[in-house]
Amino acid sequence: MSKVVGIDLGTTNSLVAYVNGGVPVVIRDRNGEGLVPSVVSVGADGTVYVGREAERRLLTDAARTVYSVKRFMGKSADDVRDEARLFPFKVSGGGGVVRIGLGEREFTPPEISAFILRELKHRAEAFFAEQGEVDADVNRAVITVPAYFNDAQRTATRDAGRVAGLDVLRIINEPTAASLAYGLDKRHAGLIAVYDFGGGTFDISILRVEDGVFQVLSTNGDTHLGGDDIDLLLTERVLRETGGSPTAEAIQHVRQAAIRAKWELSEREETLLNGRRVTRAAFETLIRPIIDRTLEPCRQALADAGLQPSQIDEVVMVGGSTRIPLVRRLVGELFGRAPHTELNPDEVVALGAAVQADILITGNRELLLLDVTPLSLGIETIGGVMSKIIMRNSTIPATGSEMFTTFVDNQTAVDIHVLQGERELSDDNRSLARFKLGGIPPMPAGMARVQVRFQIDANGILSVTARELRTDVEQTIEVRPSYGLTDEEVERMLLDSFEHAEVDFATRLLIEARNEAETVIHATEKSLRAPDFGEIARAELGPGERARIEVALTDLKSVLGGEDRELVRQKLHALNEVTQHLAEVMMNRSVHAALSGKSIDSL
Amino acid sequence: MLSQTQTPTLQACRSCGGGAPIDVHFCPQCTKILSLGRHGDYFAFLGVSRKLNLDEGDLEQRFRTLSRQFHPDYFYNAPPAERRASLERSSYLNDAYRTLRDPAQRVEYLLQLALPRAVEGPEGTGSQQGIPPALLEEVFALNEEIDEIRQLRRSGAPVEAWQTRLERARAPIEAKRRTHESELRQLSARWDQMVDAHAPDSESREVLGALRQRVQERTYISNLLEGIERELAQ
Numbered sequence: 001m002s003k004v005v006g007i008d009l010g011t012t013n014s015l016v017a018y019v020n021g022g023v024p025v026v027i028r029d030r031n032g033e034g035l036v037p038s039v040v041s042v043g044a045d046g047t048v049y050v051g052r053e054a055e056r057r058l059l060t061d062a063a064r065t066v067y068s069v070k071r072f073m074g075k076s077a078d079d080v081r082d083e084a085r086l087f088p089f090k091v092s093g094g095g096g097v098v099r100i101g102l103g104e105r106e107f108t109p110p111e112i113s114a115f116i117l118r119e120l121k122h123r124a125e126a127f128f129a130e131q132g133e134v135d136a137d138v139n140r141a142v143i144t145v146p147a148y149f150n151d152a153q154r155t156a157t158r159d160a161g162r163v164a165g166l167d168v169l170r171i172i173n174e175p176t177a178a179s180l181a182y183g184l185d186k187r188h189a190g191l192i193a194v195y196d197f198g199g200g201t202f203d204i205s206i207l208r209v210e211d212g213v214f215q216v217l218s219t220n221g222d223t224h225l226g227g228d229d230i231d232l233l234l235t236e237r238v239l240r241e242t243g244g245s246p247t248a249e250a251i252q253h254v255r256q257a258a259i260r261a262k263w264e265l266s267e268r269e270e271t272l273l274n275g276r277r278v279t280r281a282a283f284e285t286l287i288r289p290i291i292d293r294t295l296e297p298c299r300q301a302l303a304d305a306g307l308q309p310s311q312i313d314e315v316v317m318v319g320g321s322t323r324i325p326l327v328r329r330l331v332g333e334l335f336g337r338a339p340h341t342e343l344n345p346d347e348v349v350a351l352g353a354a355v356q357a358d359i360l361i362t363g364n365r366e367l368l369l370l371d372v373t374p375l376s377l378g379i380e381t382i383g384g385v386m387s388k389i390i391m392r393n394s395t396i397p398a399t400g401s402e403m404f405t406t407f408v409d410n411q412t413a414v415d416i417h418v419l420q421g422e423r424e425l426s427d428d429n430r431s432l433a434r435f436k437l438g439g440i441p442p443m444p445a446g447m448a449r450v451q452v453r454f455q456i457d458a459n460g461i462l463s464v465t466a467r468e469l470r471t472d473v474e475q476t477i478e479v480r481p482s483y484g485l486t487d488e489e490v491e492r493m494l495l496d497s498f499e500h501a502e503v504d505f506a507t508r509l510l511i512e513a514r515n516e517a518e519t520v521i522h523a524t525e526k527s528l529r530a531p532d533f534g535e536i537a538r539a540e541l542g543p544g545e546r547a548r549i550e551v552a553l554t555d556l557k558s559v560l561g562g563e564d565r566e567l568v569r570q571k572l573h574a575l576n577e578v579t580q581h582l583a584e585v586m587m588n589r590s591v592h593a594a595l596s597g598k599s600i601d602s603l
Numbered sequence: 604m605l606s607q608t609q610t611p612t613l614q615a616c617r618s619c620g621g622g623a624p625i626d627v628h629f630c631p632q633c634t635k636i637l638s639l640g641r642h643g644d645y646f647a648f649l650g651v652s653r654k655l656n657l658d659e660g661d662l663e664q665r666f667r668t669l670s671r672q673f674h675p676d677y678f679y680n681a682p683p684a685e686r687r688a689s690l691e692r693s694s695y696l697n698d699a700y701r702t703l704r705d706p707a708q709r710v711e712y713l714l715q716l717a718l719p720r721a722v723e724g725p726e727g728t729g730s731q732q733g734i735p736p737a738l739l740e741e742v743f744a745l746n747e748e749i750d751e752i753r754q755l756r757r758s759g760a761p762v763e764a765w766q767t768r769l770e771r772a773r774a775p776i777e778a779k780r781r782t783h784e785s786e787l788r789q790l791s792a793r794w795d796q797m798v799d800a801h802a803p804d805s806e807s808r809e810v811l812g813a814l815r816q817r818v819q820e821r822t823y824i825s826n827l828l829e830g831i832e833r834e835l836a837q
Contacts, residue, residue, distance in 0.1 A: 169679065170676075210667065211667055213667045213670060213671065215667070356676075359676055360676055360679040361679070361680070363677055363679070363680065365671060365677060368670060368671055368674055368676065369676070370670060370674070370697075394697065394701055395697040395700070395701065396697070397675065397690055397693050397694040397697065398694055398697050398698060398701075399694045399695070399698055400698075455690075455694065456694075457675070457690060458674075458675045458676065458690070458693075
C-alpha cells in the first residue's frame with residue numbers, strides 16, 4: 001500500500017509529515033532539516049531548483065526565482081498588481097490567472113506550487129525507500145491551507161496537488177491541523193484559540209474540544225499578513241537609508257540580512273543590520289502596527305463564537321512569526337494567559353495534516369475535525385446586492401438554498417453570479433463564478449421558481465446547483481473561478497510534468513547532490529580568491545580556519561566525480577560546517593558593498 | 604381521506620433495497636448509511652421533540668455523536684453511493700444543528716414547519732403583514748424622529764443636542780422589546796407543555812399563530828433598534 005502524507009504548503013517554508021505507529025513525524029533530509037523553503041528557480045537551461053538551492057539562486061539569479069508564491073494562489077493579476085512590483089520576477093495575466101515569468105517560460109501559481117509539492121513527494125519517497133518500505137510511492141496527501149482562504153485559493157491549492165501528481169485526500173485548515181497535532185483532546189476538554197501567524201498569512205480559529213471532536217466555532221484572519229510584511233518593512237527601511245537604485249540581487253541580499261536580523265531579535269536584545277545597531281525596542285515599535293492588525297480578527301472571531309477572551313482555556317501559537325516576543329506578549333495580554341509554545345511552530349501544521357491523512361485512510365475514529373467555512377457564500381440579486389445563502393462560520397459540509405424568480409415576462413434564462421464575502425454589495429465581495437440557467441419556458445414575470453442550492457464539501461469547496469422547479473430544468477457547476485484553471489489546463493499541466501519527469505530517481509538525487517556541491521565549491525573558492533581575502537582572514541578568521549576550509553574543499557572535490565551520493569553529501573556537509581563562519585562574514589560585507597553601490601562581483 | 608401532508612414514516616435503503624424507519628440513519632438490514640431521501644425534520648433528525656426550550660448540552664452531545672457516525676472523513680474508502688450519503692447526512696446534520704441551537708432560528712424554523720402556508724410566496728415578502736397598526740404607527744413616529752436627529756447631526760449640532768434625544772426615542776421601543784421577549788418566553792413554555800400533552804391541533808395552532816405574531820414584531824423591532832445603534836455608533 002502506498003504511503004499517505006500530510007503537507008504544509010507554506011508561504012515561506014513547506015514540509016511533509018507522516019504517521020508512524022500512531023505518532024506524527026516530520027520527514028527530514030540527511031541533515032535533519034525538515035523545512036523546504038518555498039522557493040522555485042528555473043535555470044537558463046530549464047533545470048528547476050526547489051528549496052535551499054533555489055533560495056541561494058535568489059542572490060545570483062533573482063529574476064528566475066520565485067518565492068512567496070502562496071500570496072498569488074487563486075488571484076487574478078489585477079488583484080496582485082501593487083504587490084507584484086516588490087518581487088524580482090515578472091507577473092502578468094490581466095484579469096485572468098496570474099502568470100509568473102521566469103526566463104522564457106511562464107507558470108501559473110499552482111504550477112509553481114506543484115514544483116514544491118513534487119519536491120516534498122520525492123523527499124518522502126526517498127525517506128520511505130531508505131526505511132526499506134516495499135512500496136515507497138507517495139501519491140496521496142492531505143494539504144493544508146490558511147483557514148481564511150477563499151474558494152478560489154482552496155481550488156488553486158487542490159489544482160497544485162493534482163499537477164504534482166497527488167491525489168489530494170483533503171484540504172484542511174492550518175490552525176485546525178495544528179490543534180490536532182497538539183493532542184489537546186487528551187489533556188483538555190474546553191475552548192481553544194489557535195493563533196497562526198506565518199510567513200504570509202494570519203489565521204485565528206476558536207475551537208471547542210470534547211470527546212475527541214475538534215469543533216471549530218469561528219475563524220477569522222487575513223490572507224495577506226505575515227512575516228513577509230515585517231521583512232518588507234525592514235528591507236525598505238534599509239534601502240531608504242542607503243538610497244541609490246540597487247539590483248534585484250542586491251535587494252535580495254538586503255532582504256536576507258533583514259530576515260536574519262528579525263530572527264536574532266527574537267533571541268537577543270539587539271543586533272546589527274547593515275552595520276547599524278537595531279534594538280529590540282526599536283524593532284517592536286516598527287512592527288507594532290503589523291502585529292496590531294492580527295488582534296482585530298481575534299476579537300471578531302471571539303465575538304462570532306459568542307465568547308469573552310477570558311473564557312478561552314488554552315491558546316496555541318502556530319507559525320514562525322509567533323517566535324517574535326512582541327507577538328507572544330500581545331496575544332498573552334489579549335487572552336489573559338500565557339500561550340502554548342511547546343511544539344515547533346514551523347512543524348505543527350504538517351504534523352496535524354499527517355494525523356488527518358491517517359484518519360482518512362485508516363478510518364481511525366478517535367478524533368474528528370469539524371471545520372467551518374470562513375466566509376459567507378451567496379449570489380447577486382437585483383440592485384447588485386449580495387444575498388447570503390450560507391453564512392460564515394457554518395460547520396462544513398453544509399448546504400443552503402434560496403428561491404428566486406424571473407423579473408421580465410418570458411424570460412428564458414437567469415444569470416447566476418456566485419459571491420463570497422461579508423459585504424452588502426456584490427462588487428465589494430469576491431466574485432467566484434458566473435453561470436446561466438437557461439431553458440426556462442416562457443412565462444409571466446415572477447412565475448418561474450428558480451431554486452439555487454449551494455453545497456460546501458468537507459474541503460470547504462463549493463458547488464452550485466440551479467433548478468427551475470416548475471419545469472425541472474437543472475444545471476450544476478463546480479465553481480471554477482474565472483481567473484482559476486480549467487480542468488483541461490490542470491490535465492495538460494499534469495501531462496507536461498510527466499513528460500519532464502525524472503527518468504531515474506536515484507540519478508536525479510545524485511545529480512542534485514553534485515549540483516549543490518558545485519555551488520558550494522564555487523562560492524567557497526570565490527571567497528578564498530577574493531582580492532581582500534588576506535585582509536578578511538586576518539581581521540575575522542580564527543587560527544587554522546583557512547586550512548580547515550582548504551582541506552574540506554579538496555575532500556569534496558575528490559569525491560564529486562564518483563557515483564556515491566552519500567559520500568558527496570557527507571563531504572558537502574563537512575565543507576558547509578567549516579565555511580559557515582566565513583559565509584556569514586562574506587554576507588555581511590556583500591550587503592554593505594551592495595548598498596554602497598559597488599557591485600558584488602568586485603568583491 | 605389521507606391528506607398529502609400525511610407524514611411519511613418509511614425510507615428506502617439504496618444499498619439493499621430494504622425499508623427503514625424515517626428517523627434512522629443506517630439501514631437496519633444491511634447496516635449501510637442511508638442516503639438522504641425521505642427524512643424527518645431537523646428535530647426528528649436530531650432525535651429531539653419539537654420543543655422551543657431545548658437542553659443545549661444535550662443537543663450538542665447529539666450533534667457530536669451523529670457527526671461521529673456519518674462524517675465524510677469516515678467514509679473515505681467507502682463506495683461512492685455511501686460517500687454521497689455521508690456528505691448529504693453530514694450536511695443536513697450541520698444545517699439542523701446550526702438552526703436548532705439558536706433560539707431565534709429555532710422558533711422561526713418551527714413556525715415554518717408547523718404553519719407552512721405562512722412562508723409561501725417569493726422571498727422577502729410577508730414581513731410587514733400582520734404587524735398591528737399601533738406598532739406600525741409608533742414605528743413611523745420613531746423613524747421620523749430619527750430622521751430629524753440625523754439632520755440635526757448633519758447640520759453640525761453638538762453631541763449633547765441630539766444624543767439624549769436619541770436615547771429618549773429608544774426608551775419606549777426598548778421597553779416594548781422586553782415585553783415581547785417575556786411574552787415569547789411564556790408562549791414557548793405553553794407550546795412545550797402542549798407538545799408533552801399531545802394537545803389537539805386547533806389549540807396548538809392558536810399558540811403558533813400568537814408566536815408568529817410576536818416573532819414578526821420582534822424582527823421588526825430589532826431592525827429598528829439596530830438602526831438606532833448604527834446612528835449612535837457613527
